[in-house]
Amino acid sequence: MKKSLGAKTIVYPTPVFIVGTYDENEEPDVMAAAWGGISCSNPPCVSISLQKHRYTLKNINERKAFTISIPSEGYVSEADYFGIVSGKDENKFEKTGLTPVKSELVDAPYVEEFPLVLECKAINTLDLGMHVQITGEILDVKLDESAATDTGKPDIEKIKPFTYDPAAISYRAIGKNLGKAFNLGMKFK
Amino acid sequence: MKKSLGAKTIVYPTPVFIVGTYDENEEPDVMAAAWGGISCSNPPCVSISLQKHRYTLKNINERKAFTISIPSEGYVSEADYFGIVSGKDENKFEKTGLTPVKSELVDAPYVEEFPLVLECKAINTLDLGMHVQITGEILDVKLDESAATDTGKPDIEKIKPFTYDPAAISYRAIGKNLGKAFNLGMKFK
Numbered sequence: 001m002k003k004s005l006g007a008k009t010i011v012y013p014t015p016v017f018i019v020g021t022y023d024e025n026e027e028p029d030v031m032a033a034a035w036g037g038i039s040c041s042n043p044p045c046v047s048i049s050l051q052k053h054r055y056t057l058k059n060i061n062e063r064k065a066f067t068i069s070i071p072s073e074g075y076v077s078e079a080d081y082f083g084i085v086s087g088k089d090e091n092k093f094e095k096t097g098l099t100p101v102k103s104e105l106v107d108a109p110y111v112e113e114f115p116l117v118l119e120c121k122a123i124n125t126l127d128l129g130m131h132v133q134i135t136g137e138i139l140d141v142k143l144d145e146s147a148a149t150d151t152g153k154p155d156i157e158k159i160k161p162f163t164y165d166p167a168a169i170s171y172r173a174i175g176k177n178l179g180k181a182f183n184l185g186m187k188f189k
Numbered sequence: 190m191k192k193s194l195g196a197k198t199i200v201y202p203t204p205v206f207i208v209g210t211y212d213e214n215e216e217p218d219v220m221a222a223a224w225g226g227i228s229c230s231n232p233p234c235v236s237i238s239l240q241k242h243r244y245t246l247k248n249i250n251e252r253k254a255f256t257i258s259i260p261s262e263g264y265v266s267e268a269d270y271f272g273i274v275s276g277k278d279e280n281k282f283e284k285t286g287l288t289p290v291k292s293e294l295v296d297a298p299y300v301e302e303f304p305l306v307l308e309c310k311a312i313n314t315l316d317l318g319m320h321v322q323i324t325g326e327i328l329d330v331k332l333d334e335s336a337a338t339d340t341g342k343p344d345i346e347k348i349k350p351f352t353y354d355p356a357a358i359s360y361r362a363i364g365k366n367l368g369k370a371f372n373l374g375m376k377f378k
Binding site: 079117 | 225356364
């Protein structure tokens with residue numbers, strides 16, 4: 001038996017994207033965004049949604065560029081902090097001791113200590129109400145060597161990404177392997 | 190040291206959204222979509238991206254409605270199957286034995302056995318290339334009573350959602366609680 005919860009933004013899983021931009025003073029800033037996801041395979045695109053008052057939105061509108069850094073479990077407190085304060089008020093890199101690296105491909109910084117990074121060129125803006133959705137073309141994905149498999153692919157057990165639970169307002173680790181995609185379901189075919 | 194992987198659609202976590210629609214013959218269909226996420230808080234919206242040839246895209250364009258059902262771990266094979274075959278060719282509800290339920294709010298079916306359901310009215314279409322992004326306003330979220338906390342909220346440990354790993358082409362469970370959001374980061378403030 002299902003019960004109505006009302007019109008809410010509850011779905012699983014939601015990501016913890018750390019969005020990197022430069023402000024008008026060339027200062028690197030980062031914020032945490034849970035509203036977003038991949039939006040196209042070719043060209044590869046990712047969409048993120050930002051509240052209209054966000055410093056990051058202003059920065060993206062000016063530079064047409066952003067990065068997404070994926071934090072490991074060990075940096076959950078830093079990632080949470082990035083979602084609590086505004087870059088207008090605090091230098092979040094200085095406060096956390098994390099290191100901004102200037103992308104060579106887009107006019108935006110990423111977080112050196114985070115194992116996976118997407119470098120994006122903003123290509124579309126969609127005003128949906130409280131949030132503006134920015135779609136970025138992914139120009140490159142960069143991976144720490146320490147988070148790669150033997151064949152150089154991203155290894156989720158080394159990256160240790162985590163997810164945001166919008167009902168419990170908490171973070172959850174990624175768990176056990178449930179099996180191969182495009183394979184488990186073949187038995188029903 | 191970070192290495193370039195090229196322009197790819199790799200990010201963590203990505204969801205496994207089971208998108209429900211009716212076709213022109215009133216047959217319920219479902220497909221699995223990993224490209225998508227929440228896109229606005231008010232009005233509450235979710236965006237999903239579908240390849241242009243998808244049966245589901247045709248159905249959404251005609252009915253302006255879809256649902257998203259979130260499968261539990263125990264249904265990972267069924268969810269995988271929904272992403273393997275097209276509703277043009279097979280009746281996926283019949284093959285899996287799962288039960289379509291007609292939404293009372295939108296002209297689309299959801300999966301009775303899956304614990305969390307979003308009922309959506311399609312409000313925007315964005316052509317990005319290989320994929321078309323559909324944004325839906327979430328008119329209601331429905332939760333199985335068996336997947337609720339004592340206070341009636343969604344309980345991620347009972348829902349048991351899972352995530353798609355686009356690098357390993359596999360599914361992963363959700364893991365341990367890492368702590369409260371908007372709280373862990375306060376120590377840096």
